[in-house]
Amino acid sequence: xxxxxxxxxxxxxxxxxxxxxxxxxxxxxxxxxxxxxxxxxxxxxxxxxxxxxxxxxxxxxxxxxxxxxxxxxxxxxxxxxxxxxxxxxxxxxxxxxxxxxxxxxxxxxxxxxxx
Amino acid sequence: xxxxxxxxxxxxxxxxxxxxxxxxxxxxxxxxxxxxxxxxxxxxxxxxxxxxxxxxxxxxxxxxxxxxxxxxxxxxxxxxxxxxxxxxxxxxxxxxxxxxxxxxxxxxxxxxxxxx
Numbered sequence: 001x002x003x004x005x006x007x008x009x010x011x012x013x014x015x016x017x018x019x020x021x022x023x024x025x026x027x028x029x030x031x032x033x034x035x036x037x038x039x040x041x042x043x044x045x046x047x048x049x050x051x052x053x054x055x056x057x058x059x060x061x062x063x064x065x066x067x068x069x070x071x072x073x074x075x076x077x078x079x080x081x082x083x084x085x086x087x088x089x090x091x092x093x094x095x096x097x098x099x100x101x102x103x104x105x106x107x108x109x110x111x112x113x114x115x
Numbered sequence: 116x117x118x119x120x121x122x123x124x125x126x127x128x129x130x131x132x133x134x135x136x137x138x139x140x141x142x143x144x145x146x147x148x149x150x151x152x153x154x155x156x157x158x159x160x161x162x163x164x165x166x167x168x169x170x171x172x173x174x175x176x177x178x179x180x181x182x183x184x185x186x187x188x189x190x191x192x193x194x195x196x197x198x199x200x201x202x203x204x205x206x207x208x209x210x211x212x213x214x215x216x217x218x219x220x221x222x223x224x225x226x227x228x229x230x231x
Contacts, residue, residue, distance in 0.1 A: 034219060043119075043206065044158075044222040090157055100171050101210055102148060103220060105157035 002027045004074075004091045006106035014114050019063075019078040021109045023091030026072065032094035033074045034103070035065055039087045047089075050074065061085070086113045117141070119209050120189075121223035128197050128230050136192040136226045140209030147190045148220060149182060152204040164190060165212075197230045204228075 007022040025031055035047040048059025055067040065076045074091060091106040120139040128134050140147050145165055150158040163171040164184035175182065179197075184190040194201055204227045208220035 036222075041227075043224040046219050046221075049219050095160075098171065100163050101146060101220065102160045102163050102171060103150075103158075103208075104160070105150075107157045 002029070002031065002093050002095055002097060002104055004033075004093050004104060004106040006089075006091050006109050008109050009107065010110045010112065012112040012114060013081045015083055016080050019076070019081045019085065019111065021076040021089050021091075021111065023074045023076065023106060024072050025074055025091075025093050027093060027096065029096040031096060033065075033067065034092040034094070035059065035063070035074075035076050036090045036092055037087050038090065038108075044090070047076070081111075081113045083113050083115065086111055119144075119207055119221050119223035121205075121207050121226050123226060124224060126226055126228045128228065130198060130230055131196050134194040134197050134201070134228055134230075136194075136205050136207075136228070137189040138192070138207030138209075138223060139189040140207075141221055143211055144209035144221070145212045146210045147184050148208045148210075149190075149192050150206045150208065152206060152225070154203075158206060161192075194228075197228075199230050202228055202230045 003026045005024045033050040036044040037047050038044050047063050048057045050057045050067045058064045063078050089109045092103045095102045122137050147164045149161040152158045160174040162175050162182045179195045181193045204225045206225045207223045210220045
């Protein structure tokens with residue numbers, strides 16, 4: 001079965017410092033992986049996606065993620081945090097086994113950005 | 116091109132009442148997914164529909180919950196005889212028809228159901 005594990009439930013950084021949100025996946029197939037962001041009481045916005053092309057994926061708002069098959073990881077990074085980055089972040093894998101496009105979500109990581 | 120539209124944004128129901136949640140997918144999208152988000156948790160898949168067909172309902176509770184996506188009109192998630200444990204945010208997502216290849220889903224703002 002496919003799954004994702006977000007290794008940190010909360011991450012706190014200072015504004016202007018790097019962000020690292022960790023995600024490990026489990027998949028018997030070549031996975032499609034995504035990062036979504038959810039601001040308080042809002043819907044989800046796609047940050048970036050990996051679908052077996054380049055292993056370093058660039059997304060919106062300066063975020064990027066690197067797919068590492070040997071480590072089964074897809075960590076999200078940003079060089080310099082901004083106050084507006086404070087939100088909930090979800091690592092997501094597409095259920096390739098069923099080929100229905102349904103998504104399997106991690107538990108989420110709350111990013112706090114301190115001034 | 117409007118995004119995925121969900122209404123109502125907030126819904127309060129008394130125990131035992133029915134809740135109807137509506138979702139209009141993005142234009143050109145024929146795949147609709149419903150997810151539930153309980154407090155402090157990630158989203159959990161409930162059901163996947165295409166026009167007039169339920170494709171995968173493996174995440175739907177066996178009782179009280181139903182979903183449809185008619186030929187005309189929005190997709191409806193219906194919860195009968197609501198209980199306090201149904202209180203959650205319900206998100207709808209849509210994606211275009213791309214056979215054989217997963218594509219990202221576009222999410223609505225969600226409906227926050229509160230059962231009192």
